[in-house]
Amino acid sequence: MRTTGLLGGSFNPAHRGHRGVTLAAIRALALDGAWWLVSPGNPLKAGARDMAPLALRLASARAMARRAPIRATDIEAKLGTRYTIDTILALQRRYPKRRFIWLMGADNLAQFHRWRDWRRIARTIPIAVVARPGYDAVAHAAPAMGWLRRFQRPADQAKSWTTWRLPALVLLRFRPDPTSATAARAANPDWTRQFRHQSRIPRRPLG
Numbered sequence: 001m002r003t004t005g006l007l008g009g010s011f012n013p014a015h016r017g018h019r020g021v022t023l024a025a026i027r028a029l030a031l032d033g034a035w036w037l038v039s040p041g042n043p044l045k046a047g048a049r050d051m052a053p054l055a056l057r058l059a060s061a062r063a064m065a066r067r068a069p070i071r072a073t074d075i076e077a078k079l080g081t082r083y084t085i086d087t088i089l090a091l092q093r094r095y096p097k098r099r100f101i102w103l104m105g106a107d108n109l110a111q112f113h114r115w116r117d118w119r120r121i122a123r124t125i126p127i128a129v130v131a132r133p134g135y136d137a138v139a140h141a142a143p144a145m146g147w148l149r150r151f152q153r154p155a156d157q158a159k160s161w162t163t164w165r166l167p168a169l170v171l172l173r174f175r176p177d178p179t180s181a182t183a184a185r186a187a188n189p190d191w192t193r194q195f196r197h198q199s200r201i202p203r204r205p206l207g
């Protein structure tokens with residue numbers, strides 16, 4: 001049984017924080033690897049004016065995932081899903097022999113109650129939340145935590161996540177990484193330029 005972490009995101013662009021927290025989560029959860037689901041469009045960010053085209057965000061994610069057990073994918077575009085609940089159900093159907101865990105940063109936990117069918121997501125897949133600088137208090141006070149807290153598992157048992165009854169939530173704390181795509185865009189507003197020539201290269205399918 002292969003175990004895979006799923007990190008959904010805009011990756012506008014991908015940065016070292018994505019790579020660092022994914023590698024740390026792979027270790028903490030004893031995963032075989034992780035897939036980055038580069039979103040065709042976060043439903044809560046519809047109309048964001050500085051959102052680069054999917055092909056360029058995917059190219060940046062592939063570059064950042066290089067030489068790591070991480071696959072950067074546009075699988076949501078291929079599946080035709082945009083809402084996380086639909087993506088998870090489709091992936092579980094398509095890969096019945098694989099066990100998935102949903103990874104997200106603490107900032108996303110603060111918004112989680114606004115996601116479509118968020119309680120159903122928690123009943124469908126275990127969730128690992130990664131601490132993010134500045135979001136500790138926000139995450140603990142997150143509206144979704146009012147319901148999720150009772151399903152929280154100790155971080156020192158994280159490696160046994162495949163045995164957990166759902167819902168199950170674990171809060172992982174590594175050395176917090178302050179990197180963000182907002183800061184990366186501010187430092188390099190023209191970041192898409194370096195990926196323009198790579199964005200049409202096809203990749204082998206997920207195994």
Ligand SMILES: Nc1ncnc2c1ncn2[C@@H]1O[C@H](COP(=O)(O)OP(=O)(O)OP(=O)(O)O)[C@@H](O)[C@H]1O
Nearest residue numbers: 008009010011017104105108132177179180181182
């Ligand atoms: N430095 C980080 N520490 C912990 N989690 C992170 C970090 N950077 C990104 N993530 C998580 O990775 C996922 C995808 O993030 P996303 O692509 O939106 O990057 P971002 O840096 O949060 O972007 P932006 O600054 O544009 O909001 C989210 O679950 C987010 O919480």
Ligand SMILES: O=C(O)c1ccc[n+]([C@@H]2O[C@H](COP(=O)([O-])O)[C@@H](O)[C@H]2O)c1
Nearest residue numbers: 008009010039042043044083084115116
């Ligand atoms: O399903 C939803 O309603 C939903 C609402 C907001 C965000 N998400 C997902 O959350 C992930 C993180 O998005 P982002 O833009 O914060 O990187 C990404 O996979 C989105 O598709 C999902």
